[in-house]
Amino acid sequence: MTTPPQGPPPPYGEQQPGQPYGQQPGQPYGQQPGQPYGQPAQPYGSMPPPPFGAMAGTDQVTLPNVGTVTVASIGQRFVGRLLDFLIVGIPSAIIAFAIIAATASNEADRIAAGESTASGSFYASIFAVAGVLFVLGILYEVGLIATRGATLGKQIAGVKVLRIGDGQLPGWGPSFLRWIIPAVANFVCGLLTLLVYLSPLFDSSGRRQGWHDKVAKTIVISVK
Numbered sequence: 001m002t003t004p005p006q007g008p009p010p011p012y013g014e015q016q017p018g019q020p021y022g023q024q025p026g027q028p029y030g031q032q033p034g035q036p037y038g039q040p041a042q043p044y045g046s047m048p049p050p051p052f053g054a055m056a057g058t059d060q061v062t063l064p065n066v067g068t069v070t071v072a073s074i075g076q077r078f079v080g081r082l083l084d085f086l087i088v089g090i091p092s093a094i095i096a097f098a099i100i101a102a103t104a105s106n107e108a109d110r111i112a113a114g115e116s117t118a119s120g121s122f123y124a125s126i127f128a129v130a131g132v133l134f135v136l137g138i139l140y141e142v143g144l145i146a147t148r149g150a151t152l153g154k155q156i157a158g159v160k161v162l163r164i165g166d167g168q169l170p171g172w173g174p175s176f177l178r179w180i181i182p183a184v185a186n187f188v189c190g191l192l193t194l195l196v197y198l199s200p201l202f203d204s205s206g207r208r209q210g211w212h213d214k215v216a217k218t219i220v221i222s223v224k
Contacts, residue, residue: 061207061219066167071208072159072220074200081197083153088140096129137179146175158224164207164217174216181212 059071103125144151149160149169161178163170170178185192200208200220207219 059206061221063162063164063167063219063221066162069221071206072222074208076157076159076222076224077197077200077208077220080151080154080157080159083156084141084151085153087152088136092133092136096133099129100125137183138176142172142175142179145170145178146172158222159220160223161218161220164209164213164219170216170218174218178212178216178218181215 059073060068061071062068100122104122107122141151145154145161147169148155149162154160161170161175162168163174182193182196185196196211199210200213203209203214209219213219
């Protein structure tokens, strides 16, 4: 049987007879141009999955080994910091003031009685108190965050610190980095410490990481 002669090809852009409208010649039905063969077409209106981090329009992030968690709010972080100050900061300040005041009074009495002249004991007491506060800060904030992910104040406020890379507890290294940055800022200028604690407001990633969080690669989540 002889094959009937075929007519000239249709003009460019014209649909082939029997071919679904919009389908390119030689392209499987339903396949998008440039899409690998066998991959299902993307449903209309669907969006690609968000990158690791904040989900669009929410306060949630995905962490490895943990799943979807809610980022702690600025209010929760403030309450946790305030409670830590009430639990540790105020008692430490009272004890430090009492020690320094007692040392200064004793030094003044000895000078007035002619038993001695001014010495460096007053300054030595200041350095001793600073050393005690430094160790206390290590034991309280660094130690508790490293091993539990939260200080007492953070636990009451319902927040927890995790490593953003694997969702695990921070450990000693990241916890120390997270603590030392505001501590050094406070040593330089008290306003710098406030700026560090307010830095989560400047994070555009949606994770509300402060500068100390970014250096330590940690994130603060809500556990309420």
